[in-house]
Amino acid sequence: MRSESHGARRRRQIVATAVDLSTAEGLESLSLSRLASEVGLSKPGVAAHFGSKQALQLAVVDAAADAYAGFLAEAQEASEPGLARLRALARAWLDHLDGIDYRGGCFFAAAGHDFSGRPGAVREAVARYTRRFVHTLDEQARLAARLGELRPGVDAAALAFSLHALAQEANLRRELLDDDEAFPLARRALDQLLDGVTSPPSKESSR
């Protein structure tokens, strides 16, 4: 196994800084010169790693998605498929956002708003990852329904929709409303939401 080259390591460091910068200030307004001064390089020194602003933006989106995929995979491995995994994924999402210690909150919420009105490769990349995250929840909600873990008649797609919504709301309340209770409240909302769609304990024996 070859160790990471100096160039690859440096590129990865630049991208990590760019993820933080663009979450706080917007992926669209990310500037090479601002990034160069943050990482202590010249502007051409940074540009040499990417070639274009769009290539840099796409590298930033991929790096942010890797971080999300990482904590989702951990939650996935630590839980049984179905309702338990659905809860674990939704919970991991909130825990991840809650643990973010840089300004700007959720990278994908920020980038999604930045680029929803700007057609092109960056918008498509942000949308593709967001769709993938949504699909991950959807899949487990449908499985939970098939396994009989949800009350009869529960709409699995609507449930997955609601769970993804909680993370959006928590992020908005912390970032815009400076609400310290946003994440504790989101976790209570998560439990309440799942309680509302799962079979009541008294019927558990009938499965």
Place this chain on the structure above:
Amino acid sequence: MRSESHGARRRRQIVATAVDLSTAEGLESLSLSRLASEVGLSKPGVAAHFGSKQALQLAVVDAAADAYAGFLAEAQEASEPGLARLRALARAWLDHLDGIDYRGGCFFAAAGHDFSGRPGAVREAVARYTRRFVHTLDEQARLAARLGELRPGVDAAALAFSLHALAQEANLRRELLDDDEAFPLARRALDQLLDGVTSPPSKESSR
């Protein structure tokens, strides 16, 4: 009753155009010259009505909030306090967003993201109105709990949080994911959410 002056009418028209423009392209990047060309005036002609970019932005936020307050007041008047009003408000919210026919979707979602990292009077105005909308839902959820319309133990604040979240999610899915099913799905999620926290039909007679 005096009729609206020519200047006031013109100002109102400029602000209405500015609301649409800034929802689609961002309240921060709203430019006087772009706005002037949209309304067919000179840049100084537009500037004369406001004096500063921040004053224009604040006028835009107030006008957008008036539109929201209008449809919320209608839903409020057409419903009984408590659970019915909570449902009517959340439903009116989705209907309003679903009916928006300009690019950019929810003004407050867009402006909230634009300004969450930009301290100042505009951020405070956006946050103040958002807090007020959230409070409106919160109030009816708490009332529904006091009226015994929710299952015992239901967390009214978490319920209101979830309902506000649905509008955020629907807006994101339409704007970023180009999902035509976003609002139908959000309405199903709304009904399912309320079904999950209301007393089951079999116990209704015990109230």
